[in-house]
Amino acid sequence: MLAFQSLGDNCEFGLVQRRGGAEPLELLRFAGIFLPIEIRLEKLAAALERKFDGLGEAETMTVYLAGEPWPPRVLWCASPPMT
DSSP: TTTOOOOOSSHHHHHHHHTTTTTOOOOOTTTOSOOHHHHHHHHHHHHOOOOOOOTTOOOEEEEEEEEEEETTTEEEEEEOOOO
């Protein structure tokens, strides 16, 4: 399980790793990229080429609450601009 890394499509692979007892620290382990597949692959390839330069800097992130207030399923989300 530690020989593989998620590319951020959704959190399913991170959950499989957890179920298998693996808890690696990975940037995209529980990430979800909610864009059409052709745009998602283009953005992911560009981020990999830039080695994720600038990701996480305050001026590039938006933090917000998402989810339903009841039952409590509210999550803190962070999103870089999709330009």
